[in-house]
Amino acid sequence: MSQPFVLDELVQKIKQWGKELGFQQVGICDTDLSASEPALQEWLDKQYHGEMEWMARHGMMRARPHELLPGTLRVISVRMNYLPTGAAFASTLKNPQLGYVSRYALGRDYHKLLRQRLKQLGERIREHCTELNFRPFVDSAPLLERPLAEKAGLGWTGKHSLILNKEAGSFFFLGELLVDIPLPVDKPVEEGCGRCVACMTICPTQAIVAPYTVDARRCISYLTIELEGAIPEELRPLMGNRIYGCDDCQLICPWNRFSQLTDEADFSPRKALHTPELLALFAWDETHFLKVTEGSAIRRIGHLRWLRNIAVALGNAPWESSVLDALEQRKGEHPLLDEHIEWAIAQQLAKREALSVTVSSAQQQRLVRAIEKGLSRDA
Structure with a gap:
């Protein structure tokens, strides 16, 4: 050689x-x-x-x-x-x-x-x-x-x-x-x-x-x-x-x-x-997680960290009552997961409030325009 x-x-x-x-x-x-x-x-x-x-x-x-x-x-x-x-x-x-x-x-x-x-x-x-x-x-x-x-x-x-x-x-x-x-x-x-x-x-x-x-x-x-x-x-x-x-x-x-x-x-x-879909993933129990990720690189992070990551993504998602419900339902499973769920819930509630303010503002503007239109007719 x-x-x-x-x-x-x-x-x-x-x-x-x-x-x-x-x-x-x-x-x-x-x-x-x-x-x-x-x-x-x-x-x-x-x-x-x-x-x-x-x-x-x-x-x-x-x-x-x-x-x-x-x-x-x-x-x-x-x-x-x-x-x-x-x-x-x-x-x-x-x-x-x-x-x-x-x-x-x-x-x-x-x-x-x-x-x-x-x-x-x-x-x-x-x-x-x-x-x-x-x-x-x-x-x-x-x-x-x-x-x-x-x-x-x-x-x-x-x-x-x-x-x-x-x-x-x-x-x-x-x-x-x-x-x-x-x-x-x-x-x-x-x-x-x-x-x-x-x-x-x-x-x-x-x-x-x-x-x-x-x-x-x-x-x-x-x-x-x-x-x-x-x-x-x-x-x-x-x-x-x-x-x-x-x-x-x-x-x-x-x-x-x-x-x-x-x-x-x-x-x-x-x-x-x-x-x-995030909500579907967040509903997986550990048995289903292990089944779906068998032979996958994802399995190494484990079910807990999988849920942790999804909780963050749900916090970043647009406001939906179904998201809030899903987050609430998984509370109490583990302190690490709870921390991220609480954060995600806070994000969802903030978005709901912002959406409510936006809707109220739009309603107020429509009311003002209606009043102005009525005054214009009366004049």
Whole structure:
């Protein structure tokens, strides 16, 4: 395996095998991420990771794949499209009576699917090489997957911190296969964001605090998925009807005009999650929640946080007596949920009062006009 032309041939085989396994692109890089360590340390020092203590637990190991799997010489980085047909972005986000679930979570949990395919890729390489140590990763270990993907030529890091590809936008998953053979590496691509700051401007909570830097504590994806406690009150009105994740920074990105649809049936939207009514979701008991989210990434947040997120969305919805009734009916189940229900009820009552004032004002104006018309006749 030491002859260069043999390794070049193997790389071509690996990329072909990757495509046969459903990956849209396969790239290869070395394990040196030392250039990413200062930015990672600064991000941690500023507490931008919020309650994700696991981000800091392993220190700089995230930038050192060879420490994660001793003997690692190369990282095979892959991407797989997940955007489903009929994603219904706008129609869901613009209807405050519906709940918006980030499009990556509408189907089967991607972790298991990608990891299985990466394992199959590793086994094919092992069959060809006779000897090979490998280990697949999909958000399952302290590893800086985006810098690795960038280094492997899959795209560049956008100002929203996600990987962007000129032919595919950003609606894709990433995965890594650590191997102990000295494969030729790919070249990084040029950055393509230029002066564009659309993602920074559109972010509902202004979580992108600087180009390429996200303060997770303000990010709706973090608030609805990673945060275990109460959502900060000042951020709740900004969340709208987003109940699991957020896609705004991707939706506004010009490069996502070139997004490619997935051909993976497992990523097809589940009907109950695609364009769901908030009131219907809020009525789910835990048994139904677990049934609907079986094999889904959503299940990991649990029923309590699911209801917490929906309560916030109901607070942001237009005034409806049915919303108020639904909120009242779930009071007393858990202190965390009660806190968000009380907030949502207060929002609903404030909207009812504002609507009442508006109606009264309109009635008053009609009365004044009637009186003026009568006086005009008498004159």
